[in-house]
Amino acid sequence: MEGVTSRRVVFVVFDGFQPLDLTGPHEVFHSAGDDYVCEVVAPRAGPVRSVSGLLVHAGHGVADLGPAGIDTLVVVGGRGVDRARQDEALVSWVAAAATRARRVASVCSGVFLLAAAGLLDGRRVTTHWAREEQLAREHPEVRVDCEPIFVRDGPVWTSAGVTAGMDLALALVEDDLGRDVAHAVARRLVLFLRRPGGQSQFSVALWSRQPATDPVRAAVTAIHADPGARHDIAGLAAHAGLSPRHLQRRFTAELGVPPAAYVERVRVEAAQRALTEGDEPVEAIARRYGFTTAETLRRTFHRRLGIAPSDYRARFRSTAEAAHHVSPKGEPV
Structure with missing residues (x-):
């Protein structure tokens, strides 16, 4: 729309990422209209294979995408995060981009990449319940709470696994554009309910x-x-x-x-x-x-x-x- 500056949302993926951690939040932002433009970055530009074998094209590699100009940085999760957090170039880029972005978010085990980048010291975070003990053990500097489906601590938002990433994205949209827009997005995507962050991630x-x-x-x-x-x-x-x-x-x-x-x-x-x-x-x-x-x-x-x-x-x-x-x-x- 003329006169409106879109918020730039950049998703970080890697080999072995969980596809719903990307596609779910991506669709939420896309459904909010012209207020957002979404991009995908990976260690290298080109096809990136998810944990289920789905190929996604990353338009940018960390070597060719500067860390400036990002409104919201979203780091996805998946089994491949354990290898990804050993990638020094990727970790350094995430640290730089998160520092410059207005806010940073992780879905599921993407929180491990944020922790590796030194972005979570002293913060309260959540992740998938199955990795709660690992996160607490490996990062004692982080306050881990795996009861909620998502947690906001200042500019850092973290969520539980898979579909909780959509709840997180809806909360981000509501934070930007208000409750009516978030409800309309939920309706468009046939989401039964926008769950509050404090709701338990365990049915x-x-x-x-x-x-x-x-x-x-x-x-x-x-x-x-x-x-x-x-x-x-x-x-x-x-x-x-x-x-x-x-x-x-x-x-x-x-x-x-x-x-x-x-x-x-x-x-x-x-x-x-x-x-x-x-x-x-x-x-x-x-x-x-x-x-x-x-x-x-x-x-x-x-x-x-x-x-x-x-x-x-x-x-x-x-x-x-x-x-x-x-x-x-x-x-x-």
Whole structure:
């Protein structure tokens, strides 16, 4: 558009990168219209092979792309990051570009490249949960928190794996252009929900192990069948056919969390869905999903998600709310 200067977003890739770490955020910025121009840089210009074999053409190599003039630097992740962070030329270029850019972001294990460039000292960051311990062990100067799906610490934004990169990119768009544009982009890309950064990167299916035995499986099934039921240890033990003490021990050993913590997480996720999919009052949702009062639900949301239920509903409703918007490009959505 005439008179509008596009923000320059540069993605850093390398052999063995995760393709969705690139293509997901790239599409988010592209869908925001003329406000962004996206480029791809790699150790060398030309084809770069992803971990799944997909070839992507890097228009620039670090030797021919100066570090100046970049608005947002996005470093993707993937198995190849371990080799990439040993590439001194690439690491030096990332350090120089990040220093000059308005902000820098990483998706998934791309955070290891930022750490190698010395950009994360003293900062709070996140990454894919599977690499949390490695990042903390190798970089004790970094504060690692793998509960959120993305974290902002000053000009540095980091995210969890794969689809969390799209949540991060939507947050960057919202930071630049406002909530309505970010909602319109989410609608255009058929993203069900723009998740807040403080939301856990673990769904119930992912943050716990699967039950290994029928008694524990029976208890888990009962929890998911009716999250709002009482589900005290005596009731769950009756479902499992075990004594309360025996179930407590086996449940924690098999799933990695005690029954009470598991029940709370299931209830929180059920309440999140209810808040974003309908207009039921918060008090009613709290009662239906076992929180008893709206105040208990509010305290639990603040502790687990860093946001109040009412604010969660207002900010992160399903894309049905965005149906009345048009896309940033002026097209119907």
